[in-house]
Amino acid sequence: MLPTLHHAPHSPRRQRIRVLRGRIGLGLVAGLSVLAGMTDAIGFMATGDFVSFMSGNTTRLAIAISEGDLTLVLRLTVVVMAFIVGNAAGVILGRLGGRRALPLMLAVATLLCIGAALPLASTFATLILAVIAMGMLNAVVEQVNGLPVGLTYVTGALSRFGRGLGRWILGERKDGWRVQLIPWAGMLVGAILGALLEIHLGIRALLVSALLAAILGLxxxxIPPRWQMGYRLR
Known part of the structure; x- marks a missing residue:
C-alpha cells in the first residue's frame, strides 16, 4: 500500500497562500483605516467630539468630571457607551453573517447614511450613529496572519511599531512590526480626506464615508470566506 502523502505545514504552496492572505488582509485594513480616519475627522469637525478616538473622549470626560461640567460628562459618557455597543453589535452581526464582511459593512454604511440624512440640528444623534458605526467597524478585521490590528484607533499600532523597532535595533529579526504603520497611515490619509470633505459638505460628508463603506464591503x-473568517478572532 502506498503511504498517504501529507502537505508539510510550511510547504511552499501553503507559504504562498499565507503571504497572499496576509497581503489582501492588510489591503483591507488600509481601506478600513481610511474609512475610520475620514469618518472621525468629519465627525470631529462637525460636532466637536471624536467619533472613533475613545482615548481622547475618555481624557475629555475626565476633565469634564474634574470641572463639574455635568452636561459634557453626560454627553461623553453616552458617546463612549455607544462605541462599546457598536463593538458588541459588530461581533454579533459578524457571527450572524457567517463572519463575512459585506453584511457588517452594509450596516455601517446604513448607519452613516441615516446620520447624514438627519436634520442639521440633530448633530448629537448623527454623532451617536457614527460612533456606533465605527465601533462595528472594528469587528471586520481583528488580526492578519495572527498579527493584531486596530482599525479605528492607532495608538496600539504605533506602540507595537515602536516596540518592534526597539527589538530590531537590539538585533531581533522578528517579522510583523513594520505592518503596524499601515493602519496609522490609512487613518492619516483618511482624516485628511475627511477634513477636506467636511469643509465643503459639512456633516453631509458622512455620505461619502457611507459610500466607501459599501464599496469596501463589495x-x-x-476575498474567500475562509480567509475572512481568519481575519477575526474566534
Missing amino acids: IALS
Whole structure:
C-alpha cells in the first residue's frame, strides 16, 4: 500500500497562500483605516467630539468630571457607551453573517447614511450613529496572519511599531512590526480626506464615508470566506 502523502505545514504552496492572505488582509485594513480616519475627522469637525478616538473622549470626560461640567460628562459618557455597543453589535452581526464582511459593512454604511440624512440640528444623534458605526467597524478585521490590528484607533499600532523597532535595533529579526504603520497611515490619509470633505459638505460628508463603506464591503466579496473568517478572532 502506498503511504498517504501529507502537505508539510510550511510547504511552499501553503507559504504562498499565507503571504497572499496576509497581503489582501492588510489591503483591507488600509481601506478600513481610511474609512475610520475620514469618518472621525468629519465627525470631529462637525460636532466637536471624536467619533472613533475613545482615548481622547475618555481624557475629555475626565476633565469634564474634574470641572463639574455635568452636561459634557453626560454627553461623553453616552458617546463612549455607544462605541462599546457598536463593538458588541459588530461581533454579533459578524457571527450572524457567517463572519463575512459585506453584511457588517452594509450596516455601517446604513448607519452613516441615516446620520447624514438627519436634520442639521440633530448633530448629537448623527454623532451617536457614527460612533456606533465605527465601533462595528472594528469587528471586520481583528488580526492578519495572527498579527493584531486596530482599525479605528492607532495608538496600539504605533506602540507595537515602536516596540518592534526597539527589538530590531537590539538585533531581533522578528517579522510583523513594520505592518503596524499601515493602519496609522490609512487613518492619516483618511482624516485628511475627511477634513477636506467636511469643509465643503459639512456633516453631509458622512455620505461619502457611507459610500466607501459599501464599496469596501463589495470588494470583500472577492476575498474567500475562509480567509475572512481568519481575519477575526474566534
